[in-house]
Amino acid sequence: MKTHPHATLAEKLRRGDLFAPGCPSREVMKHVTSSWGVLILIALRDGTLRFSELRQRVNGVSERMLSQTLKWLEGDGLVLRRAYPVVPPHTEYSLTPLGEEAAERVANLAEWIEERLPAMLATAEQDRIEA
């Protein structure tokens, strides 16, 4: 799948307009691959969670960032937010069908990294020696 340095617009689109600055895909990509976004998506694969539950799962996230990231993902149609007007408040977050597809791919990447981490450190070391 070789492309020339000066690829046509059609080629760029086929290969993904992710390479074009300011395109909407980059925005979604930012949300999904943000450090908290990754963890939230993976955490929600286990099922519906409340705000505080999510906060415990995603170790180290501040209320501010959790709230903000959830809004991004909700806006992208990946996370569903259901708020029950009771006291004390009760809000549930879950993945939409679309969100499950995204989370699956994110989890795939994350799991791969964890599996391969030892190999990565080893080969990086090897490269340093050979060089």
Added chain:
Amino acid sequence: MKTHPHATLAEKLRRGDLFAPGCPSREVMKHVTSSWGVLILIALRDGTLRFSELRQRVNGVSERMLSQTLKWLEGDGLVLRRAYPVVPPHTEYSLTPLGEEAAERVANLAEWIEERLPAMLATAEQDRIEA
């Protein structure tokens, strides 16, 4: 695959220690999912590229960030750097076998986003209406 709020250490590890702050996996994840990291990995799937070629492909990246991100990925054992001591300098970047595996997963995610983007905008709109 349900887990309790107070999962055991073993469960956490099985589910991924990515949830533990300060673990090495998070570091690699940061490099791979960084906005430039994503684009570099995908660009290198087409084959070996020189510094300036890479800079053109990855539209909008500064020399500084390109250099830095490449070092990260090289340090992780995902990218192979080959410098030929000639004038003018000639340096080639390519994916290691490990890097190809990573790039595949990143590309998978990116392609999915691009395919589903229209659906995402639509469902996000739908959610807003229903709510």
Added chain:
DNA sequence: CAGTATCCCCCCGGATACTG
């Protein structure tokens, strides 16, 4: 060509305090 060095701005993101 392939970078490094330097400067500097912006904004991500944490901490804290407050509210419905």
Added chain:
DNA sequence: CAGTATCCGGGGGGATACTG
């Protein structure tokens, strides 16, 4: 409980100039 509002520091990252 589930957030918002405000403040603020660190560092991600751009622009420019310089070098081997």
